[in-house]
Amino acid sequence: MTTKSAERGGSTPSALLGVLASRGPASRAELARTLDVSSATVTQLTKDLLRAGSIQELDTVPSDGGRPARLLGLVHSPGNAIGVKVTADHVALVEVNADLAIERSTRLPYDPTRADAVDQLVRLVEGEVAGVEHLLGVGVGVPGSVDAQDSGVVDAHTLGWSGATLGAQLRARLQVPVLVDNDVNTLAVADRLFGVGRDHRDYLIVTVGRGIGLAMIVDGNVYRGSSGGVGEIGHICVVPDGPVCSCGLHGCLEAVIGDQALIDAGVAQGILSAGSEPAALRRAADEGSTAAQQIYSSAGDVLGRTLAGIVHLVNPETVVILGEGVAGWAHWADGFADSFRRHLIPSRRHVGFQTVDWDEDTWALGAASLILASPFDALGVAGTQGKLVRERLHAHASRSSG
C-alpha cells in the first residue's frame, strides 16, 4: 500500500554537488534536467551553495539560439573515496577521486577463512585509510549477500562468512562512513553512474568469471530484493542432474560455466594440466586449440540460453557483461550470440548485449562508487552512512581554505 521511503531527507543539494564532482561543470539548466527537478529549485540551491562558497560561476557557454548558460563548478574537490573488494584469496583496494579516477591501487593477500578474518580486513583497510585527506568514505564489495549497505552484515558462502558484522567493525575503527554491498551490485552502481547505465533505467549487469553473478537495475536503481539476495544466478539449475556444485546442488550454472568448470573440462580433454589458471585455457584457445574453443563456445551457448530466459522474465533494455571472464569473451562470443538470439521470442530479439573492458581494479572501483553514488541516493538505500557521506561532501566542498 505504501511506496514512499520513510526518510529521504532532502538529498537534492548533495546530488547537485555530486553531479558537478563526477561529471564536471554544468549549467543550472543542465543540472535541472539531470536531476529531474525544476529550474526554480536549482536556482535556489545554487544560490545557497554559491553563498557557502562551495561552487563558483565559471565561463559562459556560447548560445545556440537562446540565452547562454553560465557554467557552475566546484571550488574544491569534495574529496576521495576508498574502494575495497574482498575475495577468497586477496583484497583489492583503490583510492579514487570524485570522478572515479584511480589515485592509488593496492592488492594484498588475504585469508577470509581465519577466525579473525574480519579483524584482519579492518587492519588492512586501516592502513590504506591512514593519511588520506578529505576522505568521503569507504565502500566494500563482497561476493555474497549483504543485509543493507549501511549496516553491512555479510553472508558469503565463498568466504565462509555467515552474519559477519563487517560494516559495524570497519565503521568503529576507521571513524569514516562505510558502505557494504554485494560485489555485483557495486559494479551496477558504478556502471549506472559512470558507464553504460547512464542511458538506461532498466537493464541487467552480468558477470562471468570465478562465479556467475547478476545485478538488476529497476527504474534506475539497483534492486536488492526482499533480503539483498537478487542475482544469485550462479545456482540456477541449467542441467538437471548435472555436475555437483560447491553449493551442494547439481547442474548449477556456475558448476557448468564457471572458471573451475571450464578448467575441469580442459583437463578432462587433456589440453590442460590439473590446477591450471583460467588464463591457460584462454591461451590454448587463442593458439587455435579447437577443444578449448569448443569449451568456450558451449559455455557461451549455455549462458545465452539462460540469459534469454532471464530477458523473458525481467524485460531489460539491454544486458551488460562484465567480470574477469570477459578477457576470453572473443571465444565465448560465437556460442553466446547465436544461442541468446535463438532462445528469444521474436518480440525480444532487439534486446542487445555488450561487454565492457575489464581490469583487475574494476571490482574495487565498483566498491568505491558506493560512496560516490551516495549523493544520488534518493531512495535512502545507503541509510545513515549515506547521510554521513553527504554531510562530508558538503563540509569538504565548503571548506574555507583551499
Add this chain to the structure above:
Amino acid sequence: MTTKSAERGGSTPSALLGVLASRGPASRAELARTLDVSSATVTQLTKDLLRAGSIQELDTVPSDGGRPARLLGLVHSPGNAIGVKVTADHVALVEVNADLAIERSTRLPYDPTRADAVDQLVRLVEGEVAGVEHLLGVGVGVPGSVDAQDSGVVDAHTLGWSGATLGAQLRARLQVPVLVDNDVNTLAVADRLFGVGRDHRDYLIVTVGRGIGLAMIVDGNVYRGSSGGVGEIGHICVVPDGPVCSCGLHGCLEAVIGDQALIDAGVAQGILSAGSEPAALRRAADEGSTAAQQIYSSAGDVLGRTLAGIVHLVNPETVVILGEGVAGWAHWADGFADSFRRHLIPSRRHVGFQTVDWDEDTWALGAASLILASPFDALGVAGTQGKLVRERLHAHASRSSG
C-alpha cells in the same frame, strides 16, 4: 540519475478514500500507518473530507491502553468498477463495488481474430457499462504486453493483436476512464490490494493454465520492465531442443507444462482422446490414473525447478500460484514441492509458495482492481486515466444527495 516520477499529483487524499472504500472504516491513526504518512497529514486531509461531506465520524473503538480511536467511514459508496478479461475465445466481465465484491458477472463468446475485433469488444463492454450508476472506470486484462495502463496499446500473440489501440477506442466510446494491462499484472494488482500481497512488498505471482505467466512485485509495486514485458516465463527454454512451442521456439516452459502440453501427453499415453479439455486430464488423475498423475507430477517437477531458478534471480519473499491450473494443483503438488525445494540453495529454502482459490471470475476481478487501485497509484503508473478515476472517486464520495 533520476528517480522521482514526474507527476505524482497528490494522490494522498484519494488514497485515504480508497482505503476506507476497500477496507471499511478506520481510525486516523490507522490511516496514517496504512498510507505511511504522518498523523498530521491525516488530520488535515480528514478535516477537508469531513467538511466536504465525503466521510463521517462513526463509533469510538474501545481503548487498549491509550486514547480510544474514532472511526471514520465513507458517507456514500464511491461507486463501482467494471473488469474485462479478454481471452482467445471469450470475454469475461464483472461489475464490482469498491471492495471488489461482485455485483454482476457475464461471459460472452468472442473472436479476437476478426478484423473488427476491437470494435466488437468495445460494443460488448458498452452493453455492460450502460446503466451503471457511479461508475469509476473500466479495467481490462489481456494476455499480452501493454505499453502503459493509460494508453492501452496491446501486443498479444495469442489474440493475434499487434499494436491494437484498445485503450483509446474504449475510452472514446465509453466516456469513462479505461485502464489496460497484462492479465497477470492485473492479478498482481488485485492480490496486492485484497490478497496475500497485503503483507508483502517483494514477491511473485505465477499463473498456470493455458499459458504460464508471472508478475513481479518490486517494493510494493507491480514491475513492468522496460516495455511492459515482465513475466513472459512461458517462453523460457526448459528443455533444450524440446517440443516446438506456439511462439516457434523449442522447449518453452509453456510447450512443456501448459494445458495443451499436458493434454497432448495424455493423448500420447492413450488416457485422453484428442481435443480433450484440461478438466478431462484432471478427472483421470482424480480417479486414480497413475499415467495422468505422472503427467502432473513431472509438470510440477519442471515448474519447481524453473521457479527455484527465478527465486535465485529475484529473491522474493514468497510465491503465489494462481490460474485455472490450480484446480488440479493437488496433482501438481508433490512433484512441485519436492523439486522446488531440491533446486534451491540452502539460504533460500525458507521461501514458501501458496496457491489461492481460483474461480472463473478471478481474471475479470483482477482487471477491475486496476480501477480500484488507482487511488494508491503514487508512482503515477495509471497516468491520466488514473487521475480521472481519482477525480470521480472524490466527486462520487462528496455527492450532496445520497
Add this chain to the structure above:
DNA sequence: ACTGCTTAGCTCACCTCTAAATTAAGTCTC
C-alpha cells in the same frame, strides 16, 4: 484519588519543491 503509561488526534512552524509568470541574453530572418 493519584501517578504513570499508552495511544489518538490537533496545531503550528517550517521544509522542499513546483508551476507559472517574468526577466535576461543571446541567435536568426528579412
Add this chain to the structure above:
DNA sequence: GAGACTTAATTTAGAGGTGAGCTAAGCAGT
C-alpha cells in the same frame, strides 16, 4: 536593425508534506 524566436535564470505564491510539542482520553498499579 527590428522583430521573432529560443533557451537560461529568477521571482513568487503555494501545494504538500513533516516533526515536535501539545492536549485528550483511556488503562493499570498504588
